[in-house]
Amino acid sequence: MKKPIDALVKVGDLPLGLCGAPGSTVAFKTGDWRSVRPVLDKEKCIYCGFCYYYCPDGVYQDMAPEKYYKADLDYCKGCGICAHECPKKAITMTLEEV
Template identity: 55%
Template sequence: MALSSWKELPIGTIITKPGSAREFKTGDWRSQRPIWDPEKCIHCLICFIYCPDSSIKVNSEGKMTGIDLDYCKGCGICEEECPKQAIHMEIEKR
């Protein structure tokens, strides 16, 4: 079943095929979006560890490079856990 969005899933359906979650971009679930301030970031990657949606982007040198808004659901855990207040949440504007 090739779907372009989770919204096309029939009601009651769950992801049953291993490794297929990436096919379903869940970013449009968000009511708030995280805003990252690279000037404050010390690249400790605590946000990477805590993010339940693997949405913190990290390069090959182990530095945070941003947030993948295709999958971030806006839970705010990264804002809560960041020791440098380098992430804050804003109301999502659509």
């Protein structure tokens, strides 16, 4: 039986030098690498911005009117640095259930 091919682009259709449009990694959702996710307790959050500044992947968005920061789970890899740095222990790393 012939093995199904997992390729996304044909050999002849690849761009020369494999160059591409800038910012193409936006389409590469890395969130499924995560085994634990950050869950914020908004009651404890003091809107200090530590999670925003410490996140190595820059996944936190400033939710200014509501005064908290929200992790974009499409890209958060679950490293837990935000939870570790949060001075109010407002972020809990919670196991991802499949």
